[in-house]
Amino acid sequence: MPEHCIKRRLRAGLVLALALLLGACGGGDYQTKGIEGLLPDLAFRLTSESGESLTAADLRGAPTVVFFGFTHCPDVCPTAMARIAAATEAAGKDLDGELQVLFVSVDPGRDTPQRLADYTDFFSDRVTGATAPVERLRELTKRYRATFGYDEPNEFGDYNVSHSSAMYVFDAEGHARALFRPSDSVAAMAADLRRIARS
């Protein structure tokens, strides 16, 4: 093959690679953070707040918002739950009452199903609590590039838990669509929820 031909091909390849790289960076036109193609589909096996087994298949057919937290959480979790409750309310009837918020506790040592049920009822009917043994929680959080960790307990046995502060939004088919960060506004979250519910 003549050299100039190789060169042209190489240049075309480089342009294509660059275009792909830049094109893939967008993640869709979301007001929050679009994550299409960045994270895998929703899959899990947990124990729900009613003590029954809960899998991703049970939640298919409607968008699902997943949050990893713990009920003793002093700030991040209550704020996140209040924000998602406000966003679903603002999104209004477009959501059709189907949208589910899954509060996954990464503190199974303290969060019993009963405690989770009391906690989630406080925020919205859409919120369901669930948890699992630590090993299974590790697999689930790792799948979504998240983690959690525990502090040493103090003299009262209380301990802090580090966890993800984001909400992961999946559409009715379980595809990852958007990520709500603490910095995203409730209005932006509501707009994206409407958009994901419609499609």
Place this chain on the structure above:
Amino acid sequence: MNTLVTWLQPWEPSLPVFAACALAIGLYAVGLMRGATPGVWPALSYFVGVALIYAVTQTHYDYYSQYLFSAHRLQHLVLHHLGPFLIALAMPAGVLATALPARVRAWPQGRAAPLFGLLRRVYRLLQQPFIAGFLFVGIIYFWLTPEIHFDAMLSIDRYWFMNWTMLLDGLLFWWLIFERNDQGVTPRLSPGRRILLLALIMPPQIALGAYITFSSQNLFEIYDVCGRAFPIDPLLDQQIGGLITWIPASMMSVLAAVIVLAFRLRGRESDA
């Protein structure tokens, strides 16, 4: 015992990284067995360089790199600075070439000659001092742009892409700095130009590290979004990460300059 096994297990096994490290060690070992005599220190430098790269990517350390900004900065310090620095310092090309069968060594002169010619030209272009220095600093800035950093830490594919680019760029740069082979393809810079290049890459790294260290804002939201490996104040994590980007990274330039000078002096002595 259990903890040791846990620590040695990769958090995210990556076949390309594992294969590259195995190949690097294997080829060098074969080169030594076939009679290459690089000396004890170069061989040690090479093995430690490869081992460090393996340790920060294919052990449980990688878990911390993914969930702590400071640990991530240390990982990149090894991938971009320390690991390639030690490998390039060992100048392993001769040993690796000895390991290759004669048939493979003849490839650049064979049918694929035009391809190798092109590769050589691209390589020499990347190794122009200005371009090499710009790439070395630019790639640190690129991956530390908050939005780009966010996606790179969120998607596992992009995470590995980021780490590979850091490693390859590190190898290119330090190879250029420590090149001492007369017949090589790498442009042979005078000691003065090497030291100038090493000096020029320092201020932008210092500026970036200082900016991160003294920022009162949480710049890299991804670590809150994904959760940290253990509860730690986000700003403290960021400050440690900033210091790692700032001090040891620029210290490597000073260390390299001293080594370049030492080579120069030794060269003079042997000439005399």
